Amino acid sequence: MANSKVAIVTGGNKGIGLAIVRALCKQFDGDVFLTARNDERGKEAVKLIESEGLKVKYHQLVIDDKKSIQQIQTFMTETYNGIDVLVNNAAIALKMKDTTPFGEQAKVTLAANFFGTLDVLRMLLPTIKPNGRVVNVSSMAGASALGKCSAELQQVFRSDSITEKQLCERMEEFIKYAQKGTHTEHGYPNTAYGVSKIGVTVLTIIQARQLQKQEKNTILVNCCCRGWVCTDMAGAKAPKTPDQVAETPVFLAMLPPGTTEPNGKFLFDKTVRPW
Ligand code: NAP
Secondary structure (H helix, E strand, O other), X not given: OOOOXXXXXXXXXXXXXXXXXXXXXXXXXXXXXXXXXXHHXXXXXXXXXXHXXXXXXXXXXXXOOHHHHHHHHHHHHHHHOOEEEEEEOOOOOOOOOOOOOHHHHHHHHHHHHHHHHHHHHHHHHHHEEEEEEEEEEOOHHHHHHHHOOOHHHHHHHHOOOOOHXXXXXXXXXXXXXXXXXXXXXXXXXOOHHHHHHHHXXXXXXXXXXXXXXXXXXXXXXXXXXXXXXXXXXXXXXXXXXXXXXOHHHHHHHXXXXXXXXXXXXXXXXXXXXXX
C-alpha cells in the first residue's frame, strides 16, 4: 500500500482537465492521476505532462461506464486505501450546429455530464479520506439555465431539502419531455448542457449537505466555473486559457486541513456565487 496522498482528475487528457492535472502536479503533495476515457489519448497527455518535467500517473476512467468506475475504485482502495482529491471535470457539449434531435441531445448530454458524474460520486465518495476534497467542474451555463427555468422549477433546484432521488427524477423528467418536444411547456430551458450543469451544481450542494450530517465530517465538496475557455469544447474564440481557469478548481482541491468553508458552494474565480 502506497503511503502517499492521491488526486484523480476525470477527463484529464485535454482542455481544462489537462490544465488541472498540470497544476496539481506542481502543487499537490502526492500522486496525481490523469484519467481519460481513451487510453491512447490519455497516454499521449501523460507524455506531454512528463515532457514538461512533471511526474504524473495514469488510469483509464470512463465516467458513464460503471465497470470502469468500479475498476478505479478497487485500484485506489487497494493501492492508496482511498482518495484524497477527486476532480470531476469530464463532460461533453454538443456543438450549436449539431443536428441531432433535441431529445437525443438531452439524453446523451445528461448521460455523461449528470448521470456519469453522479455514478462517479456514488462509487468514489465513500472512498474519500478525511480532509478529502471533491471538486465538480460545473458551469455558469447551469446558473444561466436555472434563470430560464419556470418559477416552480427554480424553487425545486434551489430548495434546501431537495434529495438526490428528487434531483434524478427531475433530470429524467427533462429528458422525457425533451424527447416529446414539450420540455419548455413544462418549465425547462432549451439547453441540454445547461440542464446537465444545473444537475451538477445541485448535486454538489446535496452531497455536501449529506456529508455535513455525519459527525466530524472533514470532507469538502464544491463546484466551480471560470467562464468561457479556449478548448475543443468551447472553441478557439474563447478568451481564457485552460491554465488560467485551472486556478479555481485547484484552489478548491488544495483547501488545507481544518478548513470548513466553502462547502457545498458554487465558485466563480475563487469567489462563492449565490445559487
Ligand atoms: P474538452 O476540451 O472537450 O474536454 C472534455 C474532457 O472530458 C475530455 O478529456 C473528454 O475526453 C472527457 N470526457 C468526455 N466524456 C467523457 C466520459 N464519458 N468519460 C470520461 N471522460 C470524458 O472540454 P473543456 O472545455 O476542457 O471542459 C472541461 C470541463 O469544464 C467540463 O466539465 C465543461 O463542462 C466545463 N466548462 C468548460 C467551459 C469552457 O468554456 N470550455 C466553460 C465552463 C465549464 P475525450 O478527449 O476522450 O473526448
